[in-house]
Amino acid sequence: SYVLTQPPSVSVAPGETATITCAGDNIGGKSVHWYRQRPGQAPVVVVHADSDRPSGIPERLAGSNSGHTATLTISRVEAGDEADYYCQVWDHSADHVLFGGGTKLTVL
Amino acid sequence: VQLLESGGGLVQPGGSLRLSCEGFGFTFSYYAMTWVRQAPGKGLEWVSAISGDTTTTYSPDSVKGRFTISRDNSKSTLFLQMNSLRADDTAIYYCARGTYAFLDHGNFFDSWGQGTLVTVSS
Numbered sequence: 001s002y003v004l005t006q007p008p009s010v011s012v013a014p015g016e017t018a019t020i021t022c023a024g025d026n027i028g029g030k031s032v033h034w035y036r037q038r039p040g041q042a043p044v045v046v047v048h049a050d051s052d053r054p055s056g057i058p059e060r061l062a063g064s065n066s067g068h069t070a071t072l073t074i075s076r077v078e079a080g081d082e083a084d085y086y087c088q089v090w091d092h093s094a095d096h097v098l099f100g101g102g103t104k105l106t107v108l
Numbered sequence: 109v110q111l112l113e114s115g116g117g118l119v120q121p122g123g124s125l126r127l128s129c130e131g132f133g134f135t136f137s138y139y140a141m142t143w144v145r146q147a148p149g150k151g152l153e154w155v156s157a158i159s160g161d162t163t164t165t166y167s168p169d170s171v172k173g174r175f176t177i178s179r180d181n182s183k184s185t186l187f188l189q190m191n192s193l194r195a196d197d198t199a200i201y202y203c204a205r206g207t208y209a210f211l212d213h214g215n216f217f218d219s220w221g222q223g224t225l226v227t228v229s230s
Contacts, residue, residue, distance in 0.1 A: 033216035035152075042202055042220040043144075043152065049214060086152050090213040095166050097142065097211070102151035 002091045004100035011106040018074040020103045022087030025068060030089045032070040034063055037102075038083045046085075047072060074105070082107045109133045109219045111203050116224030123193050123228070129186040129203030129221055136184035137161065140206035140215060143177060143188050145199035146223075155201070156188060160209030193228045200225050 005023040012018040022032060032050050035043040045054055047063035050070065060075045074081055087100040115127040129141070142157040156167040156177035165177050176189040186203050201224050204217035 031213040035217075037152075042222055043204075043217075044220070045216055045218055048207075048216045048218075054218065084151075088152075088216065090211065090215065092213060095211070096168055097144075097154040097157060097166070099144075099152045099154060 001094060002098055004087055004098055006087060006100040006103045009104045009106065011108055012077050013108045014077055014079065016077055018077050018105055020072040020085050022070040022100050023068055027068055027070050028066045032065050033088045034072045035086045035088065036083045077107055079107050081105060111205065111219055111221035113203050113221040113224040116201065116226045118227045118229065119193055120230050121194060121228055124191045125193065125226060127188040127201055127224060131184045137181040138209055140209055140211050141179060141186045142204050142206065142217060144202045144204055147199040157211050166211060195228050198226060198228045
């Protein structure tokens with residue numbers, strides 16, 4: 001079965017750039033969506049279809065996808081970016097929704 | 109757009125529970141819907157999904173045969189019937205709306221409820 005692998009944690013200082021990866025076999029051929037979940041809140045989509053942002057999501061959040069790794073890059077990190085981030089794809093071979101294990105972003 | 113879950117609570121192992129999710133502010137039948145759960149301190153786990161016209165359902169092996177997803181478009185309500193509950197089903201259960209009526213690679217979940225807590229314990 002298809003597996004999405006994310007690093008459990010990423011730490012970055014305010015103003016720096018955070019890079020959160022999502023690894024999967026030939027994930028570049030899939031459409032990857034990213035969700036942010038702040039403590040005690042429901043998830044919110046921040047990037048869809050690899051690199052599109054919903055209205056209201058700042059340009060500082062950018063997605064890319066190629067080969068075996070999709071990436072969410074957060075530039076000029078702020079305290080409010082501290083949250084758990086999840087990647088998600090549709091596994092067409094099994095007709096399943098798949099989430100990555102999640103990455104906790106800590107702003108130092 | 110608003111999604112409001114209900115039906116969570118404390119249930120004994122082996123018991124059953126039915127969750128509901130009512131949608132407001134959109135034409136319910138136009139959108140696929142899904143249930144996603146989150147065990148305490150853990151990540152998101154997809155539970156089930158259903159197409160907008162109710163004809164197609166999807167679920168992972170972990171719940172197949174125990175959980176049944178359904179919807180009543182006339183009442184803008186999504187359901188999750190959970191049977192043979194186990195301790196590892198303890199989680200917050202979220203309903204979420206897809207971006208169109210069927211599930212495929214392009215569909216993602218653009219609106220989420222606040223979740224309902226299911227606790228399976230004796």
